[in-house]
Each structure stands twice: as C-alpha cells, then as structure tokens.
Amino acid sequence: EPEVTQTPSHQVTQMGQEVILRCVPISNHLYFYWYRQILGQKVEFLVSFYNNEISEKSEIFDDQFSVERPDGSNFTLKIRSTKLEDSAMYFCASSPWTGIMNTEAFFGQGTRLTVV
Amino acid sequence: QQQVKQSPQSLIVQKGGISIINCAYENTAFDYFPWYQQFPGKGPALLIAIRPDVSEKKEGRFTISFNKSAKQFSLHIMDSQPGDSATYFCAASKGETSGSRLTFGEGTQLTVNP
Numbered sequence: 001e002p003e004v005t006q007t008p009s010h011q012v013t014q015m016g017q018e019v020i021l022r023c024v025p026i027s028n029h030l031y032f033y034w035y036r037q038i039l040g041q042k043v044e045f046l047v048s049f050y051n052n053e054i055s056e057k058s059e060i061f062d063d064q065f066s067v068e069r070p071d072g073s074n075f076t077l078k079i080r081s082t083k084l085e086d087s088a089m090y091f092c093a094s095s096p097w098t099g100i101m102n103t104e105a106f107f108g109q110g111t112r113l114t115v116v
Numbered sequence: 117q118q119q120v121k122q123s124p125q126s127l128i129v130q131k132g133g134i135s136i137i138n139c140a141y142e143n144t145a146f147d148y149f150p151w152y153q154q155f156p157g158k159g160p161a162l163l164i165a166i167r168p169d170v171s172e173k174k175e176g177r178f179t180i181s182f183n184k185s186a187k188q189f190s191l192h193i194m195d196s197q198p199g200d201s202a203t204y205f206c207a208a209s210k211g212e213t214s215g216s217r218l219t220f221g222e223g224t225q226l227t228v229n230p
Contacts, residue, residue, distance in 0.1 A: 042205065042220045042222045043152075043218075045217040048216075048217055056217055091159050093159075104150070104162045104165070107159030107161065108159050109158055109159050
C-alpha cells in the first residue's frame with residue numbers, strides 16, 4: 001500500500017538553528033501539506049502546495065518557514081531559525097486530484113522536532 | 117469561524133459498548149467532514165468521512181451522524197473493541213477545490229477496556 005514517508009523520525013536541534021524536514025508523498029498525488037501537532041494539542045494546518053507553489057498557508061507559517069519540492073519526489077519544510085515553541089510533531093500529507101471534490105489526505109508518520 | 121470543537125476530551129468505554137464523539141463547527145462553508153484515527157507514534161489515518169448532502173454514513177462499526185442545521189456531527193463506534201483505543205480527531209474543510217486545508221478538532225482519547 002502506498003504511503004507518505006517522512007525523515008527523520010526525530011530531530012533535535014539547537015534554538016536558532018535551521019532544520020529541514022523531508023517527506024516523500026504518494027507518487028501520483030498532486031497536493032502536499034504540512035501540519036504540526038504540539039504535544040497534547042490538536043493537529044494544525046501549516047501550508048498546502050500544488051503545482052510547485054503554495055496554495056494556502058496559515059498564520060503559523062510565517063517568514064521563518066518555507067517549503068520546496070526540489071525534485072519529482074521530495075517535499076521539504078524548512079524552518080530557518082528554530083524557536084523553542086517550534087517543538088512539535090510535524091506531519092506531511094498528500095492527496096490526489098479529484099476535480100472539484102475534497103478527498104482523503106494521507107498522512108505520514110511524522111517527524112518529532114525538539115528544539116533545545 | 118474556522119474552529120471545530122470536539123468533545124469529550126477523553127472517553128472510557130467497556131468492550132462491546134458504544135463510543136460517541138461529538139463535533140461542532142461554525143463555518144457554514146465547510147462541506148467535507150472526515151474523522152481521523154491516530155495511534156501513538158503514528159500519523160492520523162482517515163476512518164470515515166461525510167459530505168453534507170447526507171445525514172448519516174455507515175462503514176462497518178463506524179457511523180457518522182450529520183446535522184446540518186445544528187452544525188454538528190458525531191462519530192459512533194458500535195461494539196467498541198480494545199483495538200479501537202486511539203485518539204480520534206474530527207475535521208472539516210471547504211471543498212471548492214481539491215486540496216483544501218483540514219481544520220481539526222481538539223481530539224478525543226478513547227480507551228476501550230477489555
């Protein structure tokens with residue numbers, strides 16, 4: 001069964017350092033997303049990406065964040081200068097194109113980011 | 117207006133019982149309402165979803181009830197099993213195009229005792 005894969009599973013970084021979280025979406029999917037989940041809280045939308053550009057972003061996704069699809073398979077989230085409050089589980093997700101209807105978003109296992 | 121409120125925060129049910137989790141939304145533009153199941157250390161996985169043109173959808177032991185006028189929807193798990201113990205999230209999105217963001221509820225930690 002196809003799945004979204006994320007690496008690394010756990011990343012520890014010093015405050016102020018840059019981190020790149022990596023994702024391989026399901027191969028025939030066209031929409032890509034990043035969500036985050038602070039421990040014990042709900043899953044929050046960060047950004048969606050379609051046709052090589054950001055289609056929507058939340059208030060959380062400020063100038064410290066960026067996304068990129070550097071090749072045909074990877075989708076990355078970069079945090080330029082990490083803060084303690086960036087510590088969270090980051091989920092990548094992807095969904096297929098179905099025309100006008102919303103459809104299932106498939107989530108990866110997540111990357112736990114710990115900023116110390 | 118973008119919020120989805122979920123209750124209860126936690127739920128303990130005996131094996132064989134019915135688990136009921138409720139959600140309410142504010143934004144009338146939402147028209148896709150999925151429920152996600154999350155096990156510890158895993159990402160959320162779609163369990164069942166409904167669109168507002170129907171009031172109920174059933175898949176096996178899982179049923180979504182949808183009340184458009186009240187802007188509420190709920191998940192019913194019949195014959196709950198210990199393997200159903202997980203965190204359940206309701207969500208909502210606007211479906212004018214594929215790829216719309218999901219707005220999640222706060223989550224319900226379900227424990228099914230054997």
